[in-house]
Amino acid sequence: MSxxxxxxxxxxxxxxxxxxxxxxxxxxxxxxxxxxxxxxxPDNPKVLYLIAFIDYSEGKLDDAEKTVSSVLLQDPEHxxxxxxxxxxxxxxxQFAQAETVWIELLRDHPEDADLYASYAExxxxxxxxxKAQRLMQEGLRLEPNHPKCLYIAALIHxxxxxxxxxxxxxxQRLLSEYPERVQTLLTLVVALSQRGDNRSxxxxxxxxxxxxxDSPHYLTLVKELKLQTHxxxxxxxxxxxxxxxxxxxxxxxGIGIVHAAKSSLTTDxxxxxxxxxxxxxVYSWTWPGILRRLI
Amino acid sequence: xxxxxxDLERELLSNPFKAELRIEYARVLLDDGDPEAALxxxxxxxxxxxxxxxxxxxxxxxxxxxxxxxxALQRYASARNTPGFVSDPxxxxxxxxxxPASPARFTxxxxxxxxxxxxxxxxxxxxxxxxxxxxxxxxxxxxxxxQIIEPFLKPGIFAKFKKQAGGGVLLYGPPGCGKTMIARAVxxxxxxxxxxxxxADVLSMWIGESERNLASLFDKARHSKPCVLFFxxxxxLAYSRSKAQSEHTRQxxxxxxxxxxxxxxxxxxxxxxxATNMPWDVDSAMKRPGRFSRSVFVxxxxxxxxxxxxxxxxxxxxxxxxxxxxxGAATAHFSGADIEGVVELAKDYVLEEYxxxxxxxxxxxxxxxxxxxxxxxxxxxxxRTARNLVKYAGADASxxxxxxxxxxxxxx
Numbered sequence: 001m002s003x004x005x006x007x008x009x010x011x012x013x014x015x016x017x018x019x020x021x022x023x024x025x026x027x028x029x030x031x032x033x034x035x036x037x038x039x040x041x042p043d044n045p046k047v048l049y050l051i052a053f054i055d056y057s058e059g060k061l062d063d064a065e066k067t068v069s070s071v072l073l074q075d076p077e078h079x080x081x082x083x084x085x086x087x088x089x090x091x092x093x094q095f096a097q098a099e100t101v102w103i104e105l106l107r108d109h110p111e112d113a114d115l116y117a118s119y120a121e122x123x124x125x126x127x128x129x130x131k132a133q134r135l136m137q138e139g140l141r142l143e144p145n146h147p148k149c150l151y152i153a154a155l156i157h158x159x160x161x162x163x164x165x166x167x168x169x170x171x172q173r174l175l176s177e178y179p180e181r182v183q184t185l186l187t188l189v190v191a192l193s194q195r196g197d198n199r200s201x202x203x204x205x206x207x208x209x210x211x212x213x214d215s216p217h218y219l220t221l222v223k224e225l226k227l228q229t230h231x232x233x234x235x236x237x238x239x240x241x242x243x244x245x246x247x248x249x250x251x252x253x254g255i256g257i258v259h260a261a262k263s264s265l266t267t268d269x270x271x272x273x274x275x276x277x278x279x280x281x282v283y284s285w286t287w288p289g290i291l292r293r294l295i
Numbered sequence: 296x297x298x299x300x301x302d303l304e305r306e307l308l309s310n311p312f313k314a315e316l317r318i319e320y321a322r323v324l325l326d327d328g329d330p331e332a333a334l335x336x337x338x339x340x341x342x343x344x345x346x347x348x349x350x351x352x353x354x355x356x357x358x359x360x361x362x363x364x365x366x367a368l369q370r371y372a373s374a375r376n377t378p379g380f381v382s383d384p385x386x387x388x389x390x391x392x393x394x395p396a397s398p399a400r401f402t403x404x405x406x407x408x409x410x411x412x413x414x415x416x417x418x419x420x421x422x423x424x425x426x427x428x429x430x431x432x433x434x435x436x437x438x439x440x441x442q443i444i445e446p447f448l449k450p451g452i453f454a455k456f457k458k459q460a461g462g463g464v465l466l467y468g469p470p471g472c473g474k475t476m477i478a479r480a481v482x483x484x485x486x487x488x489x490x491x492x493x494x495a496d497v498l499s500m501w502i503g504e505s506e507r508n509l510a511s512l513f514d515k516a517r518h519s520k521p522c523v524l525f526f527x528x529x530x531x532l533a534y535s536r537s538k539a540q541s542e543h544t545r546q547x548x549x550x551x552x553x554x555x556x557x558x559x560x561x562x563x564x565x566x567x568x569x570a571t572n573m574p575w576d577v578d579s580a581m582k583r584p585g586r587f588s589r590s591v592f593v594x595x596x597x598x599x600x601x602x603x604x605x606x607x608x609x610x611x612x613x614x615x616x617x618x619x620x621x622x623g624a625a626t627a628h629f630s631g632a633d634i635e636g637v638v639e640l641a642k643d644y645v646l647e648e649y650x651x652x653x654x655x656x657x658x659x660x661x662x663x664x665x666x667x668x669x670x671x672x673x674x675x676x677x678x679r680t681a682r683n684l685v686k687y688a689g690a691d692a693s694x695x696x697x698x699x700x701x702x703x704x705x706x707x
Binding site: 019020023024025026029168171172175176177178179180181182188191200203204206207209210211212213214219222223226 | 304305307308310311312332335336338339494530531534535536537538539540541543544575576680681683684687688689690
């Protein structure tokens with residue numbers, strides 16, 4: 001940690017302003033401010049950490065890694081620096097290294113619900129759902145309304161395939177405590193989509209995009225849901241709702257109908273049915289791709 | 296009672312957009328003695344639809360239960376102008392008691408300090424800019440005159456036709472397209488003093504003194520009537536609370552809202568304008584009646600404006616046979632700042648030639664054409680983001696001008 005005299009009024013004010021700018025996602029202005037601070041306090045871990053955080057937020061992982069190393073060189077116990085290092089490992093898909101950092105952090109801060117949530121998120125990503133769930137139980141025991149813990153717990157509930165989302169008490173709590181948070185809306189999209197209610201999921205995803213219209217992730221989400229809810233894809237509902245299982249049932253059913261028509265109807269009528277079936281197969285293979293380009 | 300609350304939560308989960316259900320839920324929360332949670336729900340409804348009188352009255356009641364009386368009364372007063380308003384006896388009685396509204400609000404906030412916390416001096420050394428000085432943009436000028444200047448200069452005629460004239464106006468659009476210049480021109484056309492609050496002033500507001508700073512700012516505007524109070528980059532001050540991570544950011548927005556509402560009671564002679572490149576980052580509560588309920592899209596300059604800007608930037612610089620109209624036509628979507636960049640680049644070409652060949656010449660048409668081809672308009676990123684909003688996010692009516700612009704220019 002930095003020494004007390006580091007936090008003199010000038011540096012304190014600069015850091016506060018930089019924090020405020022980062023909170024408003026005004027990264028270039030925050031970077032400029034921190035560059036000024038770095039001239040007077042070149043090795044200050046608080047300044048360096050914020051610079052690294054901006055690099056990470058802007059996707060400059062190499063720069064962020066270098067600056068985080070400087071932060072931890074100055075102050076090996078720096079909380080922000082260590083969490084950022086774990087997140088950098090995750091961004092590079094170095095999950096084992098990330099796990100080591102989270103475990104070390106939890107050893108030093110055993111009552112920090114935020115750390116349990118971050119570690120559980122990693123476990124969820126690597127599909128260690130039982131471990132993620134146990135971590136969340138501990139996180140929520142420490143802070144019952146911790147938004148990130150509720151978010152992860154709600155997602156685990158959905159991933160584990162619990163069908164009724166009215167039983168998802170974490171999602172209910174997110175909706176009642178933090179209804180406008182991005183994490184709540186994202187969880188709601190997943191829950192609604194899993195339930196097959198793509199129209200409602202689309203409306204929530206549109207709310208997300210309205211909050212961050214420059215986000216390619218939300219744009220893709222909205223486009224995908226628009227595609228799923230397009231009227232021209234209605235005949236493909238079984239495939240959309242039940243995936244490969246639905247596709248298998250439709251195929252077997254279609255072939256069965258064509259065979260039945262051949263044996264019990266006139267040749268002309270059977271040919272029409274076979275042609276309709278063939279057209280349906282071609283449509284199911286080609287149209288979604290064409291529509292995706294059109295949307 | 297708690298069983299009912301759980302039932303409603305379950306129903307809301309299945310149908311999150313049913314306003315009646317959410318109102319019922321928020322009222323149950325209020326009856327259960329949880330005004331904070333109720334306020335969150337009422338605010339959510341207000342953000343989904345600004346004309347929901349029941350949600351606004353509900354929010355006022357929640358604020359009252361939380362002991363935030365003055366905010367509650369301001370919210371209730373603004374709810375009265377909303378269609379479908381049903382009065383609440385408790386709030387009516389409180390409002391009646393509170394009359395007349397105390398104009399000394401800002402003195403109280405200052406804690407009796409006579410000196411101003413921040414001295415917002417008017418910009419020095421800048422000549423006054425009028426509409427005549429702004430090239431092109433005739434449609435925008437007409438809109439601004441009708442929506443901003445005339446209601447300010449002749450409030451009587453607008454009141455007679457029951458046209459909304461009060462509250463602030465939000466100017467939004469891509470960067471470098473003259474929002475600040477329009478605001479300055481509005482001040483000139485209104486024959487008013489121009490007070491501009493930029494990002495630097497806002498930054499100083501974040502250092503623990505925001506409440507006093509904001510109060511002193513509005514106080515100064517009141518004492519400088521007639522005056523145009525202009526907030527540049529309003530998204531920095533009124534950043535969307537649902538996106539903010541820190542409690543402090545949310546507090547600053549709350550304070551700003553409270554000051555705006557308090558100011559609304561006595562704003563004769565003061566016009567509040569704000570500008571932003573990122574209207575989607577501005578807190579939705581800012582766009583309610585009495586605050587920044589009217590918004591004006593400031594588009595990139597049209598072809599005529601672009602050719603005028605080229606002429607202005609070339610004034611006093613050696614040039615020959617320049618067809619500014621052709622340059623205007625070749626720089627579609629370029630902002631004023633971009634066109635300045637084109638002229639600067641053309642100058643670089645000429646100087647480069649001079650340095651390598653020692654042959655001096657003027658700027659020619661081909662220099663400008665080459666520079667225009669080399670540069671990309673910076674507005675395109677903004678327009679793409681706006682397209683996402685209009686085409687995919689189901690943007691509300693406040694973005695209809697953007698939609699019109701995008702359609703006209705075949706960008707959507």
